[in-house]
Amino acid sequence: DGGITQSPKYLFRKEGQNVTLSCEQNLNHDAMYWYRQDPGQGLRLIYYSQIVNDFQKGDIAEGYSVSREKKESFPLTVTSAQKNPTAFYLCASSVRTGAGELFFGEGSRLTVL
Amino acid sequence: RKEVEQDPGPFNVPEGATVAFNCTYSNSASQSFFWYRQDCRKEPKLLMSVYSSGNEDGRFTAQLNRASQYISLLIRDSKLSDSATYLCVVNDGGSYIPTFGRGTSLIVHP
Numbered sequence: 001d002g003g004i005t006q007s008p009k010y011l012f013r014k015e016g017q018n019v020t021l022s023c024e025q026n027l028n029h030d031a032m033y034w035y036r037q038d039p040g041q042g043l044r045l046i047y048y049s050q051i052v053n054d055f056q057k058g059d060i061a062e063g064y065s066v067s068r069e070k071k072e073s074f075p076l077t078v079t080s081a082q083k084n085p086t087a088f089y090l091c092a093s094s095v096r097t098g099a100g101e102l103f104f105g106e107g108s109r110l111t112v113l
Numbered sequence: 114r115k116e117v118e119q120d121p122g123p124f125n126v127p128e129g130a131t132v133a134f135n136c137t138y139s140n141s142a143s144q145s146f147f148w149y150r151q152d153c154r155k156e157p158k159l160l161m162s163v164y165s166s167g168n169e170d171g172r173f174t175a176q177l178n179r180a181s182q183y184i185s186l187l188i189r190d191s192k193l194s195d196s197a198t199y200l201c202v203v204n205d206g207g208s209y210i211p212t213f214g215r216g217t218s219l220i221v222h223p
Contacts, residue, residue: 033210033211035213040121040215041215042117042119042200042213042214042215042216043157043200043213044213045210045211045212048210058210088154090156090157094211097208097209097210098144098145098204098209098210099209100145100147100162101147101159101162102149102157102159102202102211104156104157104158105156106155106156107155107156109154
């Protein structure tokens with residue numbers, strides 16, 4: 001079955017700790033994205049990658065970092081510099097940027113205590 | 114970044130009703146448009162793409178008005194299972210990066 005796998009599904013961390021969220025896809029998609037969703041809000045773009053070894057900042061990149069060393073993997077690190085990290089994080093992919101449907105993982109719910 | 118605006122609702126309708134949502138976008142160069150459905154605490158899933166000539170999928174009809182820069186979603190004969198948040202998505206005409214609206218909440222009651 002092709003799809004996107006995010007892990008962990010739920011994560012609790014203390015303030016000041018860095019956290020890395022995993023995102024793996026086996027759809028052979030070039031483009032991958034990280035979005036953040038807060039309660040009652042839409043999805044806001046953190047980072048995106050159009051191709052391996054390349055990534056671009058989205059609207060709210062401060063306090064986050066990513067890497068794209070392999071086509072199938074796009075991990076997101078939430079650093080201690082992120083002032084309000086508690087949120088629902090969604091990873092998505094598409095054949096390429098602008099190419100129609102986004103496929104989402106099930107999301108990672110991060111709570112910082 | 115260019116804006117995508119939706120009425121957050123909630124729209125509270127009885128089963129069998131017809132309900133319509135609008136979504137406005139500010140970037141006139143936007144190229145492609147979509148409606149996604151998101152259930153509570155789940156990931157969004159594609160409901161339908163929106164084509165220039167309008168398109169229909171069963172009880173769902175999507176329309177695009179480029180002159181006024183809005184898209185719409187019409188749901189006929191609402192079912193309880195249609196209760197969800199409906200997200201409007203616009204691909205920016207320059208970068209082709211998807212931009213999401215805040216979503217419109219629909220509650221269908223018996």
